[in-house]
Amino acid sequence: MEILSRVHARNLTEWAKDNPQVLVMSADLTSSTEIDIFRGAYPSRFISCGIAEQNMLSAAAGLAREGFIPFIHTFAVFIYRRAFDQLAMSIAYSNLPVKLFGFLPGITTPGGATHQATDDIALVRALPNMTIFEPGDATEIESILGPVMDVDGPVYIRMLRGDVPRLFDKKDPFKKGVNRVLSRGSDLTVISSGLCSEEAIKAVKALKAKGLSIAHFHVSTLKPFNPKDILDSIASSKHGAITMENHTVMGGLGSIVADAMAGAGSGKKLYKLGLQDKFGHGASKGYLMREYGFDAMALVLKAEEITGAKFGITGEDLKTVKIEIMHGDIKAEDL
């Protein structure tokens, strides 16, 4: 599996060349949010705001009203926790084209609860007019800016930084409202998002090798959520569905799927992996995913619990799972 570094930093700078109405706004986290190369390339389009996020969000609304497209970059918590009123009233209410790149989703930082956006989807989803994207790999980061611009209104992007794997074929770009079908099967449907998808791919592969028939979807448009193919799969899954997310299970992907299932009258069971109504703390990503139960092994254990089977899959097995490039929208006959 290919690991790429600082994908957004290079991609944004290159892409911005043909999008002169885009301004990048920073709140003192320029290299931490991968906009340092952009600043070097386009100093006059870089708006430094200092550690003052409430003003940054409202000022972005003013710039958007005058025809610019502000790309706000900061840690996610400082967008939706620090400046929620400004996000709601200056930006979302007016449906202005402000694009908010929130970094450090969930437990991707050892910075502890103050830096970990573990409840952002729940809060931002509650705001009318907001669109929410969450890329899961380098291919999606590289191809997300066009779809972000195409949305007539504000977009919140739950962004990954630093070293990111390439899970999906470069020829399969991010598409708004299209869930990636990574596997089809009839025992269980797994729905994952963000960095959980890499973990889920490993677990699904190991479980399939043991004979379990699993459907796996990767969701990168969290709002508006397109439930069609997922609901169809859940309806034909013997043991129901498992969601897996780097977020609290209250209001995130699990709740989004639950809403859709309830609305469709699904009689299947839903199991939600993620932070179980808990704050995070400062530790490594791997440690925290294990502690809070949303790594590959957690999915294996949940599959065992609900199927009543024992697969004998070990941590070593999961470590050695080789991930090949996944082709999105696979056709059933290809499997």
Add this chain to the structure above:
Amino acid sequence: MTTEEVKKARQAASGIRKRVLAHTLINNGGYLSQACSSADALAALYTSIMKLGPVPEPIVPKPFPGVPGPLNKDYFTGGDFNGAHLPQYDRFILSPAHYALALYACLIETGRMDETGLDYFNRDGSSVEMIGSEHSPGMEVTNGSLGQALSQAAGIALARKLKKEAGRVFVFLSDGELQIGQTWEAFQFMSHWKLDNMIIYVDVNGYQCDGKMENVMNIEPAGSRLEAFGARVFRARGNDFEELAAPAGLAPDTRPTVILSYSCPYEGIELMKQNAPKFHYMRFKNEEEKKSYTELLRTWKS
């Protein structure tokens, strides 16, 4: 300001107070004090200080178009009442939406809103809201959540600088907003980005919802605080048209300009003095009190 301009502004200010008083009587309550303290500044801004795009004839407010959203193509802002958004024209941003009634009255007095506009005030399905919103006459950003409009105006001012537009951005602020953290973030931003195309009028009437500001939460010395944040600050008497207007005529010098308009919450309606320290919303305590205000309106001298 010329003598003629002062006369015109004074007439408009008197008209604003009279209309708001009449309206407060009809509705048995209203934001009367805000009109008293701000009428002179609003009148000076609209009759003389700002260069807004003309409005060919007084506009009749349209019904509420529904909240903004990608599917609502009928949505509009109340910016039309302030004229076209052309590079050479100034903009006006009202921050404390609680001054809506005073602004509506000002728009009527200056020929921008039809006299019938106030008939729609606070009516269900109307855009002439009690605490105005961005679709309300004369307003064009989300301004009800105090402290947010100044930052939005700063964004507009920065955009106008980037586009090299000559028009300025005027903001009307209430003194209570100097208690809000975001206001100071905004001033920090405005001076850092040298937004000398911004002119901010602060209605320093010294009172807020809970009472006298020096008891609720002191903001003084407001002038030196603002100067420390990089603003060019002027202090004016809130009822002195020339003092209010003069700073806006100065050449820009990289700093945002602030005019602290030290006003009186019962300016022009002395009867209201007895309400001290509660001026935020006028409610008539009894019929006798209402009668005295009715009499004041009947004998109003403009």
